[in-house]
Amino acid sequence: MAMPNYAMSCFKLPIGVCRDLEKAIRNFWWRGSEQRKGVHWISWERLMKQKRVGGLGFRDIQCFNLAFLAKIGWRLIQNPGTLLATVLQEKYYPGKCFTEAGKGRNTSWGWKGIFYARKVLLHGLRWRVGDGAGINIREDPWFPRPSTFKVKPLVSLHATMVSELIDLETSSWKRDLILECFHQDDVGPILSIPLSKTGCRDRMVWHHNANGVYSVRSGYGVAMNLMENGDMGKKGRGSASDKPKNCYAWNLIWKLKLNSFALAGADFLSSWELFWTRVKGRDNAEEIMQEYAFGLWRLWKNRNEVVFNGVHRQPSELLEAWSRNISEFIDATLCEPVGKQPGSQSKIAPLDRGACRWKKPAFGILKVNTDASWCKTTLRTGVGWVCRDFAGLLQGAGGSGAALCHSAAVGEATTIRTALLACIDYGYDNVVIESDAKVIIQMIKHEIDLDFSIECILGDIEVLARRLRSVSFSYVPREGNAAAHSVAKFVFNEGREYGWDCIGPEFLFNILAQDVNLSIRI
Template structure:
C-alpha cells in the first residue's frame, strides 16, 4: 500500500473555480508566509560553531493533510468564512475508484488530503506548513530552540521550507534534538503528516563530537550523513567547487542529445532543440552558481557538435566558427548563447535583487555577512578569501551588472555630474570641452537654477549635442525623491537577463545590420539557416574542401570546366544557368551577373519585387539556390541521379506548398476603414490634447498641446522644443506642460487625450518605480491629482491633429516653451477641420475599440 499514489482528475469547471480562488488568495500570501518559506541559504554560510541540520522527508505530504487542520489554518489566516467554506467544498469533493484486476470498484469519498495537480493545492499546503513555521518560531522566541546564525550580526536561522522540502537547524546538543523532535511530533499530530525518518538525514558540523552526533541521530530517529545531497536541486555542502560538483549537468545534456537522431533533423531543427532544450538544462543552476570553465566549455561543445550533426562514429565539418555562431542573429550569428556568458548574466540578477533591497532571508544573510562595511557596487570591492562559493558567484555576476547601471536623477544630490553614468553611455568627463577646469566631485544639482537647468553653465563646459540631451531630464521637481540606480539596458529600467547578456555585444554596431533581411524572409527555417551559411560563404563546395584539405581537386563535379566556387556553383555553371533561365528574373537584379559573389547574393536577397504571386523574389531566390545545392549533392553522391527535366515546376511547387502551409497557419485579422475625428468634451468640461514628435535625423524632440472647451473653442495652447531624446520623452513632457498649462488656466474638470498608448499605460497601469522617466511620470500623476475630475485616454492620431501640428512645429524654434492664447497660423487648418467635424480614414482591426482608456 505504501507505493499507491492517487491520481486526481479535475474537470474544467472545477479548475476554473480553483484558479479564481487562487487569484483571490495569492495577494495575501506575502503577508501570511514567513521569509523562511521559499528560501534557499547554502549550508556553507553557517558560522563555525557546533550545530546540526535535519533534512526532513514528509511521507505522502499532500495525501495526509487533515481536512480539519486545513480548515482551522484557513480561519487562523483570517480568510472570510464564505471563502473558507468554498475552499473546503473544493477540497472535500474528492472521490476515488480503485482499478482491481482490470475492474473499477465503486467510488468512495476521501477523508483527508489535497489533490495533486489542483491549482489550489500548493497554496493550501504552504499555508499549512506555515503552522509548523509558527511552532518553530515560538520555540525560538521563548529560548527552547537555539537557532544558528550565518554571521555574528546576521539573522538566526532555525528552518527553511520550500513546499515539502524541510531543513531544520539548531545547536548540536541532546536538548535541542529533543526540542526539534517535539515540534515535529506536535505538528504531525495536528496536521496528520508523517515523517519518513529513514529517508530523513542528520548532518552535524565538523566540530561536533562523534558521540554527540550519534546521540542526536538516535533521538531524532534519522541516520547520520556527511553529505546532505541537494536541496532544491543545488548541492548543500561541498568543498571547493570543481568540475565534478556539477558534472550531472553534462550527463543530463548528453542524455538529451543522445536521444535525438541528427540524421533525421535539419540544421534548423537541431538549432531549435539546442535553444529550447539543451541550453535550458543548466539555467536553474546558473542562477546561483558560477560553473567551472571546463563545464561551460563542455556544454558548449555538446551543443556545437550537435548543431553540425556530429555523432559517436562520425564527425562532421564545423563550417562556421563557434564565436560567430554565438553572435545574435542581427550580427551574423544564430543566437546560441555561450554558457559562460549566460552564467554571468544569470548571476547578475542576484546582484540586482541585492541592489533593490530584496526582503528575502537570503539577502539579509549575505548583507550581514559580507556587506556590513563594504559596498558590493564599488569598483574596488573584492570578495573575502574565505567567503562561500555562492557569494563569489554573486560578485562575479555583479561585475556585469555594474556595466548596465545608470543613475536616474531625482534631487540630484547623490549623482556625480562628471564621473557617474546618467545621461550618456560614458561619464561626462570624457566629453568636457578642452581647457575647461572642473571639479570631479560636483553633484548634478549644482547645475540647476531656479528655472531648471542652467543652460549657460552647461554650454560653457559641454558640447551642444550633450547639452540638448541633458535638457530633456527633469531638473529636481518638488517631491522627486532621491537619485537611484536603474537598469539602463531596458526601456522600463527593470533588470532582465536577456538585456544583461546583450551587454557582451555592446561593442558591435547594431545599426543597419545586413543580416536582418535573412531572418525576415518568408521561407522555411531550414532554408533560412542555408541562406545564413551562404552569406558567410562557407558552404562546402570543392573550393572550400581544398582549403580544409579534404581533397586536392577543386573542379566542378558537374561541368568539369572551372573551380567549384560559390559563384560558379550557383550562377555560372551551365547546370545552374539552365535553372535560372526558367524564371523571369526582376529587372532590378537582371544585370548583376558581373558582380562578385557577395554583391550578387546581397542584391537578390534584398530584392523585394513580387512576381506573378504574392511571393517576393528574394524568397524564390533562396528556394532556387536550395534546389541547385540539393541536386548538386545528388549528382555527386547518387550514381543513377539524373537532373530534372523541368526544374522550374519542382521549385514553384515547393514555393506554393510553403505559401499554402503559411496561409493555413496564419491568424487572419479582419480590417476595416474607420472614419475618425476629434470629439468635443461634455458641457462644463475642458479637453487637453497632447502630442510629442522626434526628428529622425537629428534626434530633436518637441511637444505640443491644446486646451479646448465643450464648444470646441480654443482656450490655450503650447509648443515646446525639448532638446534631444526619444519620442516617449517628448510625449511625457507634453503631458507635463499640458497639465501645468491647464492648472494655470484654473481648469478643474478636464479630459486628457494622447495618441501614445505607451504613455497612457504608464500613467494608468504601470509600476514606474524604476522607469527612466519615473520622476517626470510621478510629477504628472501629482499634477493630475490637483484637478477635481480628470481622465486620461488613448486616441488615434487622426483625432489629435491640432496637437500634432503644434508638436511638429516645435522643432523649428529655440529650446523652450511657447504659449498660444490664440490659435497660431500653423494650427488653424487642423483646428477648422476639427470644428467642422471633418473625418479622416484609418485602417483598423475590426472588433477593436477606437480608443483605449
C-alpha cells in the same frame, strides 16, 4: 538537453564544464547519429552570436552563467536589507556597497562567482537622476551613454553633486553652468535628461532594459559583448565591424513568421491567395497587404538592379526604401490631387478617415490634444497643446520649442505634463487629454511597464492629475491630432514659448474648422 540553470544561478561553473556542455550541444546538432562524427559546416563561435548580429543564438554557457550570477548582484543592490545581502556585506565588504567590494582572500567559491559577474553588472548599472542629491558628478555613473556612464567635467566646475547643477526654483538644469563647465559633446545629453517638477528621488537602474530592472536576457547580451571585446580579462573573440549597421535588418528578419514548407515550390497566385486568407480577418488587413505588396515590389526592383546594373545594396537600405515607399503611398491616399475636377474619381481610393477624425467631447468637458515635434540630431523638441470645448470651439493653445529631450517618447510625455500645467493655470478642471503617443498613454494608465527614462515625468503627470476635479487620458490616431501637431511644429520652428487664447493663431484656423466639418477657410 537540460541545462543546469539552478547551478548556474548560484555558482560559477568551471570553464572546462562550460566547454563540455557546449561540446555536447555541438555534437547533437552536427552528428547524424551516435556512430558518425559529422561535419561542422560553420564555426560554433559564429552560431553562438546573437540573432540580431547574424548568429543563431546558441547559448554561450560561460556568458549565460555570468548573466545568472549578475542577477544576484542586482538583488544585493536593490535589496540591501535581505539576509543574504547582510551576511555577504558583513563578511566581504563591511561599511561599503556591493559595487565597491573587493575580491578578498580565501573567499568562498560562491562569492568569487558573484564578484566576477559584477563586471557584467557594472556595464549596465547607472543612476536615473531624480533630485541629484545622492549622485556624485565625477565618480557615479549617471551620464546616459554607455559604457562607463560617467562624465568628466572641466576643471572649472567646483560642484560635487548633481543636485548643484539643478535649479530648484524652476526644476530645470542650470544651462549656463553646464555650457560653461562641460565639454560641448556632453552638454546636449545632460540637458536632455528629464527632471521632475514635483519631486523625485534618484534611483539605480539597469540601462539595457526599458523598465530599468535587470534581466538575465539583457545581461547575457552584455556578457557576450564583453567577451568579444576582451573586457572579461581574457583575449577577445572579436566581432564584425558592420554590426550596428546590420542589427536593424537582422531584427526584422528574425521577427518574420514564415512557413517555408507551405510556400516552397508554389506559384505566385497560389501563394498570394494563401497569404490573403490568413490576414483578411484582421482589422488592419489592408495595411498588411499594402506592406506585403510594396515589399515584393522592392525585392523585384533590387533584383533587377543587381542583374542589369550590378548594383548591390545593403539589407538596411532596402528596408528603409520599403518603409519610405509605404509612407509615400499613405500620404498620397490621404490627400486629393491638386486641380482635381469636381465629380471625378481618383484612381487610388482614399482611406476612410471618419473613424480617425477629431471627436467633440461631452457637454461640460474640455478636450486637450497634445503632440510633440522632435529632432534626433539636435535633441530639440517642440511641445504643443490645443484645448477645445463640446462645440469644438478653441479655448486656448500653447507650446514651447526650446526644450531638449533625448527621445521622442520623452517629448510626448513632456507635452502631456505641459498641458496639465496649463489646465491648472487656466482653471480647466474637467478635461480629457488626448495624445497620438499610444505607448505613453498606456504607461500613464499602468497598462504596460514604465520606462525608467521618463518615470520622473510620468510621476509628475500622476501628481498633477490629482489637482484636477476630473481628468482622463486617451489615445487618438495621428489624423485626429492635426491641431496639436501643427502647434508643435510651429513652436519647434520658432524655437520659443507661445500661448494663445480663444482667438488662436491664424495657421490653426483651417484645421479647427475641418475638425468640426466647417467649410470656411482662410
